Amino acid sequence: MIRNATQADIEPIKNIYNHYIRTSTVTFLHDQKTDDDVSGDIRDDDAFLVWDDGGVQGFARYFPFRGGAGYRLTVEHTILLAPDYAGKGAGRALMNALCDRAKDNGKHSIFAVVSAENDAGVLFHEKVGFEQVARLPQVGNKFDRFIDAIYMQRIL
Numbered sequence: 001m002i003r004n005a006t007q008a009d010i011e012p013i014k015n016i017y018n019h020y021i022r023t024s025t026v027t028f029l030h031d032q033k034t035d036d037d038v039s040g041d042i043r044d045d046d047a048f049l050v051w052d053d054g055g056v057q058g059f060a061r062y063f064p065f066r067g068g069a070g071y072r073l074t075v076e077h078t079i080l081l082a083p084d085y086a087g088k089g090a091g092r093a094l095m096n097a098l099c100d101r102a103k104d105n106g107k108h109s110i111f112a113v114v115s116a117e118n119d120a121g122v123l124f125h126e127k128v129g130f131e132q133v134a135r136l137p138q139v140g141n142k143f144d145r146f147i148d149a150i151y152m153q154r155i156l
Helices: 007-023 035-043 090-104 119-127
Strands: 002-005 047-052 056-064 074-081 109-115 131-143 144-153
Touching: 002 090, 002 144, 007 035, 007 056, 007 074, 035 056, 047 090, 056 090, 074 090, 090 109, 109 119, 119 131, 119 144
Parallel strands: 074 109
Antiparallel strands: 002 047, 047 056, 056 074, 109 144, 131 144
16 A cells, blocks of 8 residues: 555645645645646655555655755655545554655654644654654744744654
8 A cells, every 4th residue: 555656646645735735734835736846756755655545545755854964864754644544544654664765765863843733743753753852933834823843853
């Protein structure tokens, strides 16, 4: 059920992303993802995995944490599931597969930047081995309000 994302997955990935962009503070993104955005992510990321259960129901990807050689062994990730797919084990399986891929690719740690309004996201990351390492007050802004970001890290 977990496989590498392909260009054929652009539409369902885009739809999942855009649902959260439009409706929630799970992501601080304001602009909806385009086909070109998702295509570039699939092409450029070291790892972009999908949960395919007769169709893409979720995805997880990692990308550079920050620029520069000093950060090359640390990555940040995004994981999103179709709204009706939460709580079925797909997220845990995707996250573990993504962390395994990162470790296999020589990465040392992986970060999650979680909206402080996303209690389920914080709990999920704790359950898959992430620890809270920082809280940045009012760094996110969405729906005309400021939101804290919680930085969570898992050493691989």
